[in-house]
Amino acid sequence: xxxxxxxxxxxxxxxxxxxxxxxxxxxxxxxxxxxxxxxxxxxxxxxxxxxxxxxxxxxxxxxxxxxxxxxxxxxxxxxxxxxxxxxxxxxxxxxxxxxxxxxxxxxxxxxxxxxxxxxxxxxxxxxxxxxxxxxxxxxxxxxxxxxxxxxxxxxxxxxxxxxxxxxxxxxxxxxxxxxxxxxxxxxxxx
Amino acid sequence: xxxxxxxxxxxxxxxxxxxxxxxxxxxxxxxxxxxxxxxxxxxxxxxxxxxxxxxxxxxxxxxxxxxxxxxxxxxxxxxxxxxxxxxxxxxxxxxxxxxxxxxxxxxxxxxxxxxxxxxxxxxxx
Numbered sequence: 001x002x003x004x005x006x007x008x009x010x011x012x013x014x015x016x017x018x019x020x021x022x023x024x025x026x027x028x029x030x031x032x033x034x035x036x037x038x039x040x041x042x043x044x045x046x047x048x049x050x051x052x053x054x055x056x057x058x059x060x061x062x063x064x065x066x067x068x069x070x071x072x073x074x075x076x077x078x079x080x081x082x083x084x085x086x087x088x089x090x091x092x093x094x095x096x097x098x099x100x101x102x103x104x105x106x107x108x109x110x111x112x113x114x115x116x117x118x119x120x121x122x123x124x125x126x127x128x129x130x131x132x133x134x135x136x137x138x139x140x141x142x143x144x145x146x147x148x149x150x151x152x153x154x155x156x157x158x159x160x161x162x163x164x165x166x167x168x169x170x171x172x173x174x175x176x177x178x179x180x181x182x183x184x185x186x187x188x189x190x
Numbered sequence: 191x192x193x194x195x196x197x198x199x200x201x202x203x204x205x206x207x208x209x210x211x212x213x214x215x216x217x218x219x220x221x222x223x224x225x226x227x228x229x230x231x232x233x234x235x236x237x238x239x240x241x242x243x244x245x246x247x248x249x250x251x252x253x254x255x256x257x258x259x260x261x262x263x264x265x266x267x268x269x270x271x272x273x274x275x276x277x278x279x280x281x282x283x284x285x286x287x288x289x290x291x292x293x294x295x296x297x298x299x300x301x302x303x304x305x306x307x308x309x310x311x312x313x314x315x
Contacts, residue, residue: 023239027232035223035231040215044222052231053238060239120221127218146212147219177211 008072016063026072027056033073033148034080040143041084041136042091043128051087055080070157077148078158081140088136130180138173145170 005013014022031052038051058079066075134142144155145166156166228234279298283290288301300306 020236020240024232024236027235031231031235035227036219039223039226040219044226046226048223048226049228049231049234052227053235056235057239057242060243123214124218124221127214128222131215131218142215147215174211181211 006068009068012063012066012072015060023060026059030073030076033077037077037080037143037148038084038087040131040147041081041139042087043132045091047087047091051083052080055083058083074154074157077144077150078160081144081158085136085140126181130177133180134173134176138169138176141166141169142173142177 011022011026015026034055035048035052038048038055042048042051055076059076062079066072070078131139131142140159141155144150144158145152150158152163152166152170156163159166161169275298276296280295283295283298286301288303290299290301293299294301
């Protein structure tokens with residue numbers, strides 16, 4: 001009988017055998033998913049790069065324990081969301097320990113000029129503030145379900161929670177988002 | 191990569207997110223990612239993975255060899271000290287006239303006598 005392996009398994013086998021190119025392919029393949037998930041949870045903060053790196057370092061270390069029960073994407077996104085939530089908790093702890101932390105005042109570099117861009121930036125600030133006000137359980141669901149566009153089943157697998165819990169958290173998260181956003185964003189368009 | 195609006199979320203009847211909100215959230219994250227992340231992330235990740243791998247292996251093997259090299263002499267020295275103390279206690283206990291058990295002699299326990307029980311010295315207690 002021919003042992004047919006999925007492309008994921010072939011890549012993992014090669015990476016575990018010390019093939020740097022194979023692991024590079026894994027990194028390139030999932031960089032968007034990981035960086036979007038991390039950014040979605042944390043926002044535009046300087047530690048995004050560090051968290052993304054930690055996700056891939058952890059992935060590299062845990063490749064031998066990947067048994068293929070879930071898809072590699074689910075496995076990687078689960079690591080990304082867990083690392084992001086860890087970083088979020090760490091940030092909250094450090095803010096509590098050091099209320100004068102400069103993290104809140106960090107601004108991403110920008111060279112906006114036109115009115116449209118300024119309006120876009122204001123809109124983003126309002127939206128980010130609303131996302132940041134979500135409890136972390138709802139934020140994780142909103143990020144995975146709406147931003148990362150995972151299905152409800154995939155989201156449930158990634159977060160290891162029941163299907164119904166994903167739906168209820170998403171519902172509550174959306175209600176809170178809409179309430180917080182008010183009229184800042186025209187939610188009815190499109 | 192520009193993330194296109196997928197309509198899969200409309201499969202859930204409970205889901206009432208408008209396309210405008212979903213698009214806004216995705217645009218927000220794409221914008222934040224673009225301004226926050228440094229360039230060439232794959233190269234930096236590969237470098238970090240190699241460093242972590244090399245560093246991790248080095249630390250693990252160093253710790254293992256250090257623990258092994260320190261454990262043996264510490265164990266031997268500790269065993270010699272304990273045996274020496276036990277022999278000393280045993281030898282000392284044989285010189286008195288009290289009827290002690292071997293355990294009491296090895297551990298160097300003081301014999302409990304009627305006189306010592308009634309001795310109300312504050313220094314001993």
